[in-house]
Amino acid sequence: MEPLQPAHPEPLDYARDRRSEQPARPERSEAESRGRPKPARAERHRTLCSILASAACLLMLTSCAHESAPSQPEVKPAAAEAPKVPPAPPEPRTSKECAAPLEAQPVSEVKIGDKPATSTGYKVSLKDRAPRGQLKLGVLGPINEDSGRNLLVMKKYLKFFADEKVDAIAVTGDVGEIADGISRVLKVLGGAGVPVLVIAGNRECQSEFSDGVAAAQKEFSNVVNMNRIRAVEFPEATVVSLPGYHDPNYTHCATGCRYYQSTVDEVVELAKEAKKPVILIAHGPPKGEGSQALDYAIAGGNVGDAQLSRALLEGNIAFGAFSHIKEAGARATDLPGTTLIKPSTPMRSFYLNPGPADTITWDMNDGTKSHGMAAVITVHGMEASWKGFRAKPITSAEKAQAKLLERSSGSEQQDARRPPLQAPKGAKRP
Numbered sequence: 289m290e291p292l293q294p295a296h297p298e299p300l301d302y303a304r305d306r307r308s309e310q311p312a313r314p315e316r317s318e319a320e321s322r323g324r325p326k327p328a329r330a331e332r333h334r335t336l337c338s339i340l341a342s343a344a345c346l347l348m349l350t351s352c353a354h355e356s357a358p359s360q361p362e363v364k365p366a367a368a369e370a371p372k373v374p375p376a377p378p379e380p381r382t383s384k385e386c387a388a389p390l391e392a393q394p395v396s397e398v399k400i401g402d403k404p405a406t407s408t409g410y411k412v413s414l415k416d417r418a419p420r421g422q423l424k425l426g427v428l429g430p431i432n433e434d435s436g437r438n439l440l441v442m443k444k445y446l447k448f449f450a451d452e453k454v455d456a457i458a459v460t461g462d463v464g465e466i467a468d469g470i471s472r473v474l475k476v477l478g479g480a481g482v483p484v485l486v487i488a489g490n491r492e493c494q495s496e497f498s499d500g501v502a503a504a505q506k507e508f509s510n511v512v513n514m515n516r517i518r519a520v521e522f523p524e525a526t527v528v529s530l531p532g533y534h535d536p537n538y539t540h541c542a543t544g545c546r547y548y549q550s551t552v553d554e555v556v557e558l559a560k561e562a563k564k565p566v567i568l569i570a571h572g573p574p575k576g577e578g579s580q581a582l583d584y585a586i587a588g589g590n591v592g593d594a595q596l597s598r599a600l601l602e603g604n605i606a607f608g609a610f611s612h613i614k615e616a617g618a619r620a621t622d623l624p625g626t627t628l629i630k631p632s633t634p635m636r637s638f639y640l641n642p643g644p645a646d647t648i649t650w651d652m653n654d655g656t657k658s659h660g661m662a663a664v665i666t667v668h669g670m671e672a673s674w675k676g677f678r679a680k681p682i683t684s685a686e687k688a689q690a691k692l693l694e695r696s697s698g699s700e701q702q703d704a705r706r707p708p709l710q711a712p713k714g715a716k717r718p
Contacts, residue, residue: 379550385494386545387531388516390554400483400520401510411558412512413521414483418455422668423524425567426454428477428645429611429661430462430489434469436690437647438660441679442476445645445662448677449480452664456482456520458527460611460642461489461571463500465541468695470500478508487514489571490533490612493541514569515545519558525667526562528605530555530570533612534593552595559603565670566605573610573641574600574623581625582641584616584653590625597623606637607665607672615653617643618661620674634671647682 381389393409405414418424426449431438449457457477463486464470470492477484488497501513512520514529521527530552532545539546559566573583575592583592591613600608600623611617620629620640629638643661644650650658660679665672682690 380548381550382532382545382547383494384516385498386488386515387529387547387551387554388518390518390557399509400512401481401508403483403510407517410517411519411521412517414523417523419453421524422666423456423522424452424454425525425527425665425667426452426457426482427569427609427611427640427642427663427665428457428459429617429642430491430614430644430646431459431464431473432462432491432644432646432648433464434472434695435647436693437682437687438645439472439476439693440682440686440690441647441660442473442645444660444679445677446477446480448662449482449664452666452675454480454482454664455522456527457484458567458569458609459484459486460569460609461487461531461533462491462612463489463497465491465493465496467496467499467503470497471503472695474501474504474511475507478504478511480510482510483520484508484511485514485520485527485529485569486511487529487531487569487571488545490535490538490544491540492545493543494545495543496541497545518554519562521562521564523564525565525567525607526558527567527569528555528558528562530568530596530599533572534595535572535591549595552593552599555599555605556603559599559605565607565667565672566603567665567667567672568600568605568608570596570608570610572596572612573616574608574639576621576623576625578624578626579653580619580621580628582610582616582619582621582639583613583625585613586615586651586653600639606670607667608639609642609663609665610639611642611644613641614644614650614658617641617658618652618654618656618663618676618678629674631675632673634668634673636671638672638674640665640674642676643678647679649681 388410390410396407398405398407400412400414403414403416405412428445457480463473474484474486486501501511504511515531519526519528530547532547533539534547536546555568573592574597575594576583576590581590583590585591620638621627623639629635640663642663643658645660645662647660652658659681662677664675
């Protein structure tokens with residue numbers, strides 16, 4: 289008899305049988321057994337890593353290329369072209385007849401009167417030293433005309449100059465208005481026998497001045513036209529000229545001499561060339577300050593030229609004589625005009641207004657009256673002093689003498705043919 293089988297298999301066997309009936313599962317890989325992603329996820333993970341690695345490499349390559357590539361210069365936008373400025377007009381210049389240019393010529397031997405000298409065109413150098421080792425320069429302001437009274441009083445000036453033993457005479461402009469009158473005045477002064485240095489002021493016409501000086505020079509070779517000779521060098525000092533006037537409104541003649549900045553610059557150049565102290569002779573004064581200055585006009589205040597003040601400083605010009613403002617005459621001051629320099633006081637620098645030389649009565653800024661004035665500058669070494677002269681009013685006897693010195697009828701006819709004068713604009717003619 290076969291043994292009876294149990295109605296239910298053992299639980300273990302049953303479970304085994306149940307597993308055997310189900311489809312077989314793939315065997316786990318070692319990676320799965322360690323908790324790593326399944327193959328699909330791992331593939332995606334590898335793909336993502338590959339993409340990120342590629343991006344990183346690309347970024348690194350780009351960075352390297354950027355670092356190794358040479359830097360390109362920064363291109364700036366082109367600036368807008370500035371508008372072209374037209375060239376400045378040439379500096380105006382006075383005529384050669386008024387102030388000769390500083391054009392050197394070959395050295396030549398000349399004589400000023402009986403005094404030997406050398407000339408280089410615009411400069412004359414005297415050879416003989418003055419007695420006593422000092423230069424004495426007589427100075428005259430405006431004479432204005434060759435009236436009998438003016439010619440008479442000039443004889444008084446010549447006596448004053450002779451007593452002071454001057455070595456030369458300077459006439460600081462406004463000698464006259466016609467050639468014959470200018471010549472007559474200079475012939476009287478030429479009789480002194482010393483060099484007579486004369487410039488044009490604001491009154492003379494160019495041709496009348498030149499012709500008048502030339503006529504006087506035919507008789508007196510000691511007359512020097514300082515419009516053309518811009519510097520006379522004495523062994524003790526150098527006299528430099530600035531002919532004419534700076535303000536055309538006060539140039540009386542339509543063809544008068546006006547100077548410009550270029551003329552003033554030439555003064556600076558001449559002064560820098562000089563080896564000795566420089567004395568500048570000019571008609572108009574430098575710009576001053578206050579009522580004591582050489583340029584203080586009763587009706588206009590300080591009317592001097594600022595360019596001239598600049599030239600005196602730049603050229604280190606220690607001394608000067610200026611006479612246009614008549615009422616400010618008979619005095620010497622410092623450059624601003626705020627300090628008066630007493631006569632006979634040695635100074636290393638001062639500037640003089642000798643006062644008017646004509647005999648017309650003139651009210652002065654110091655409260656006195658002028659009937660004719662003159663002065664002397666004495667240079668000794670690097671210092672100088674000054675001394676003034678005041679003419680007394682003409683007496684009745686002198687008036688009779690003066691009448692004999694008046695011009696002849698022929699000269700009066702020439703006076704009627706004088707060039708037209710140009711009245712100053714906006715002010716009374718000084």
